[in-house]
Amino acid sequence: MRSLSDTLARLNAMKTSADRAARQTQPSRLAPFPPAGRNEGRLNAKIYVPAGIAAGSALIVALHGCTQDADAFDVGSGWSQLADEQSFVVLYPEQQRANNANLCFNWFNAADTTRGAGEAASIHALIEATIARHNVNRSRIFITGLSAGGAMAASMLACYPDVFAGGAIIAGLAHGVAQSVPEAFDRMRGHGLPSEAQLQALISARSTHQGQWPSVSIWHGDADRTVAVANAGALVAQWRGPHRVPETPTRIERGDRHIRRSWDGANGSVAIEEIVIAGMGHGLPLRGGDAVGRIGPFMLDAGISSTREIARSWGLTKASASRTVVAKSPATSAPIASSPAMPRDAEPVAPAGSAQRPTPSASSPLASSVTNTIESALRAAGLMR
Missing domain, CATH: 4.10.860 (DNA Excision Repair, Uvrb; Chain A)
Structure with missing residues (x-):
């Protein structure tokens, strides 16, 4: 061994x-951001602050996937490029190999997905340091992540709902669905997912939050063979609990390759949206030819820029031309179920020091x-x- x-x-x-x-041909746009104070989860971080940014700007927290780092995720997703256009700060918490040999955030480890503990505590501390150093607006803090980063983003939203105005989970998993490496394998394949009541209890058990819950944007490809698209449905079911919305979506919108279902909250704004992209595998959806992001492994040309669309849904950009709305369905329409595609080559993740199967490089x-x-x-x- x-x-x-x-x-x-x-x-x-x-x-x-x-x-x-x-x-090497793509110089880093990010600056090191050393953690201040206690760093429970022993994470690194980088940051992007556009020149001339005004006080009170928004903050995006972006969590990379396995085998990636902050720079790779920034190049692919294009968040710093959009920050130049729209003037907001982007913070990239970054995993260390000492924590996980494949640089995965440990989304399946309760010690790292509990408020005030482990990696979750480190991400929160990095957010607080960014607020202090760059005077960002506490009411305009958002989080997004891909794959393992998406699963960790889901846990941050569940454990710190008072911190975030919204979150976006791309090819990720619901909070708390796995507590070990074997369970992580099963959930990634779509096996053994908890019931709706159990999924919602995983959030209510972790939080006594009484205020407004962050909006949630869920993105998944229906041909994802690493994290089964059934996990998108589990995320919808989980977040319908705190948002108190029914099973039937408020509207259904159809694009050339995607279906968007959305649920309006009590205040009339979108509380949950789920975008399922036909034929897309495991990765982050981009639009080829866009100035934001770069097509490559796990950064997929899906005809729609998730980076732009997510920012638009958070009120950070003007309406995007990449969004295609063909029709709206009445709230009484039957919901469109996520495709039950199953992955053939699910990638396990595990804390450093254990035998594991690495995620492909992007x-x-x-x-x-x-x-x-x-x-x-x-x-x-x-x-x-």
Whole structure:
């Protein structure tokens, strides 16, 4: 086992070097943001602050996926580019390999997804430091994440609903659905998801929040073979609880490749929206040719820019031309169920030090080759099918 661990460590180091080489032609737009005070979850961070930004601006907290880092996620998602256009701050909490060998946020670990503890506490502390250093508006703080980052964003919304005005979960999972690596495997495949009542109890058990809950935007591809699209339905079911909205959506909108269902809250604004994109696999939806974001592995041309659309839903941009609304359905229409697609190659995540199956890199063909080598080593050891 030591030999396997040493081999995986060397391969991961090779992959990190490949990732860095792939980004050499794309200088970092981000500045280091050292955590201040206690750092319960031992996270790093980077930040983007546009030149000449005014006090009281909005803050976006962006959580990368497995094998990514802050710079890779920024290049792909384009949040700093949109920040230049619309003048807001972007904070990128960043996982360390000492916490998780594949740089996944530990979304399946209760010690990291509880208010005041672990990685959740570190992300909250980074937000507080950003507020203090850059005078952002406390009422305009939003969080988003991809895959493991999306699952961690869901937990941050559940544990700190008083902090966020809204959140967006891309190819992620509901808060609290897994408490171990085996459970993480199952939930990613769409197996063993809790009932609606259980999903809602996972939030109510963690929070006594009595104020307005953050709006939630849920994005998923119906051909996702890493995190089954059934998880999008679980997120909708979970967040219908605190928002007290019925099963039937307020409206259904159809685009060229996507269906958007939305539920209005008590104040008449959208409380929950779910966007399911036909034929899209595991990744973040972008629109090819857009100046925001970059198409690549796990940054997918889906004909719609999730970055722009999410920012628009938070009131941070003007109406986007990338959004196509064909028709609205009355609230009495039957909801469109998420596709029950099942992943063939679900990627497990685990804390550092445990044998695990790495998530493919989202940066370069060379890094992807290294990932394939890692997977081959795990298969040879009988740790992966």
